[in-house]
Amino acid sequence: MSIIWTVSGDAEILSVVKGGIPVKFMGYVRPDGQVGARNYVAVIPSVVCATEVVEAIVSQTELTKGYFHHQGCCQLPPDLERVMDSLIGLGANPNVGAALVVSLGCEGVDNERLVEGIAKTGKPVEIIRIQELGGATKAIARGIEVAQKLVMAIAGQQREPVEISNFVMGIKCGASDATSGLASNCAIGYVADKIVDLGGTVVFGETTEFIGAEHILARRAATPEVGEKILQIVEEMETRAKSLGCDMRKGQPTPGNIAGGLSTIEEKSLGAIVKSGTRPIQGVLDYTERVNGRKGLWIKDSPGREPEILTGMAIAGAQCILFSTGRGAPQGFPTVPVLKICGNPNTFAHLECHMDINAGRILTGEKSIEEVGEEIFTKLLRVLSGETTKGESIRYTKTMDIYTLGPVI
Amino acid sequence: MGDLLALKVHDQDNVATVFANEVKAGMVINVRDKKGRIFPVELRNDLPYGHKLAIEPIKKGTPVRKYGEEIGVATQDIAPGEHVHVHNMDSQRGRGDLERG
Secondary structure, eight states: OOOOEEEETTEEEEOOOOSSOOOEEEEEEOTTSOEESSOEEEEEESSGGGHHHHHHHHHHSTTEEEOBOSOSSSBOHHHHHHHHHHHHHHHHSTTEEEEEEEEOSSOSSOHHHHHHHHHTTTSOEEEEEHHHHTSHHHHHHHHHHHHHHHHHHHTTOOOEEEEGGGOEEEEEEOSOOTTIIIIIHHHHHHHHHHHHHTTOEEEEOOGGGGTTTHHHHHHTBSSHHHHHHHHHHHHHHHHHHHTTSSBOTTTSSOHHHHHTTOOSHHHHHHHHGGGGOSSOEEEEEOTTOOOTTOOEEEEEOOOSOHHHHHHHHHHHTOSEEEEEESSOOOOOOSSSOEEEEEOOHHHHHHTTTTOSEEGGGGTTTSSOHHHHHHHHHHHHHHHHTTOOOHHHHTTOOOBOOOOOOSOBO | OTTOEEEOOSTTOSEEEEOOSSBOTTOEEEEEOTTOOEEEEEOSSOBOTTOEEESSOBOTTSEEEETTEEEEEESSOBOTTOEESTTTEEOOSSBHHHHHO
16 A cells, blocks of 8 residues: 555645555545535524524634525525525535524524435534524524534544545636636646546536537537536526626626626636536536535536525535636635635735635646646645635635525515 | 737637736737747737737627637727727627617
């Protein structure tokens, strides 16, 4: 055995191993067989009205993370289902070791099904109800007690070496510019191919940013049915974008994209899809759908905006998200480390507090796509094994939301 | 002029993307293609980092090509060395404004 052990910060990890020995990372093995890269108690408001109680609970308890979404009531039934399924997925994410649901008591989301859905993973789940407990102050006090018990229940769990095939990688690009499609997305595409080849799962999305490039993705579909589905989700997204009777430009591409040199959605899309690599696309996941052990490359049908798509990746079961940027997007996610790969060397120098990897060296000629790809892959194994990302280190991780389809009523 | 570089991503492209700072009108930029071949183009406009220049004449109403694919259509005749962006090209997708017409 030529397994190489290295020590990095507080994380002891198995590093890249050549010669047919499986590549491993150190993760938390969950009761349902999934493997976490973090070990948090998720504190989940079942409705936007409960978020302030959740804020108070997570500010007072270590290892807890809140999901501060804005949904859960006064929405049409399909959206309420969607919110519930999304919250189940967020509770079921392998980076979550236990969950506390905070309900107001009169919301539209079905709390019993929410708790049952998360409990199916075998992890501890508790619920408190604000109205029943006598208001926010009593709910906060009770919530802290319950959260503390959950934290103590999981805090002793140790990391174990697991094969990289247990890894579900999310991919996203945000605040793109002309460097994204020619540097950072190329390097992420290299990593995506490598994870698929090692037996893992890769999920990419941003259906809006397939517009103008969908024919290329459809050609990569594993079956004709998947190809049809790809064209269908793009058509649906474009129809929604056109429904207000205006040019979608400024919405997509954004003013920042345009300032960065991207003139049209077609140009943005053709650069964006590069991050998915070159392997066959196995299928399309709905926004609330989990990977559930399926391997290979998958599409998550989702919009491009960060809070909603990062949530979509977490719902899918991603333990880490590779995030490509050119202009400098700072977003993270509460329970999932988001690794920033910056294609623009000027931005990397200017926003170093957010950027983990400088893929701009591909454009300056200092490094090849493969060299930066390998650098990302090594960093990824370390982050999966416990190393902190730049975003985590400054706690730029709180913003998230759930993508709904109908109106708030 | 060795540092002034623009990339032509695909053989069929009629634009290249500039990856250099302080690029001004009148400068000669080296456009590099995938095979590493370099040809000079004189710039007609200032060009911000990451923006595109035409590397051949593009007629009004014809496609602008990058990645070997159509990224939009020229809204006026564009000469080699000219900045190609939202002022002289349009998207063909997500155009709710045209459908409302």
